[in-house]
Amino acid sequence: MNVSEKTVRGDGTNNSATRNRVSVLVVDDDPTIRTIHKALLSSMGMEVEVASDGQQAVNLHQMGASYNLVFMDMDMPVMDGLQATRKLRAMGIKTMIVGVTSRNFGSDIQDFLQAGLNYCIVKPLTIEKVTPLIGEVIRNM
């Protein structure tokens, strides 16, 4: 499937392209990363919100927000990615959660995966890394 068919920007009217738009939450304490990831994912036609730590991500879900995909940084103040992922899964959140980390050590990534991630990728986020994830999200929508 061509990802862009279902992630075309809506024109504000009630059409299937708007309804099928993938919503994404980017959770990262680094403003550089938040800015780049938001721009990248928006350029791919997704609706993007950002949170600057794991606690904010949990709060958003507790307030009733829902997303098709969450990109979760590992190291964050207040609440890190592992704790936030465990909490979201304990809340019954079934959304695809993809860990994003600068670390390349197997043990760190294993711990992060075991917290409840679907996948874990190493920064930087690129179109090549994101496209198969979006494809899977759309197939499950």
Add this chain to the structure above:
Amino acid sequence: MLGFGADQLLADMNRLLAFLFHQGVLDEQYLQLQQLQDESSPNFVSEVVNIYFHESEKLLRNLRSLLMDIEFSDYKRMGIHLNQMMGSSSSIGAKRVRNVCVAFRAACDYNNRLGCLRALELLEHEYCYLKNKLHELFQMEQQRILAARVRYPMQN
């Protein structure tokens, strides 16, 4: 012939960019940033890079402050700062800065204070070099935009 100024500046910019790629200062991730710049966000690259500079300088100050403390032992905290700098550097395509962070991180993992100090000096050097070169690039871009607005008298 003022209009040729814009073309010359563009050529100079491309030469500088090619040089930075050749030296390994930047990698293809910087090109991905440029692809995100469009009419709706015409200054995207410089805005993101300026955020990166602001955050990196905070991290560098924190790293220096940690290492200058005679009783320093918090390698874990230093590792967290380094992870952040690695992530943001790789996301803007700052390849050499990122590579120094990797080496710094290795020294940190072994609790090697002397190694960390040396790595910090190298990191500060690489960061300064990157910042100077990117500022040069952005200044050229601004000058190119101004030069492109100059009309030949005959066109009026």
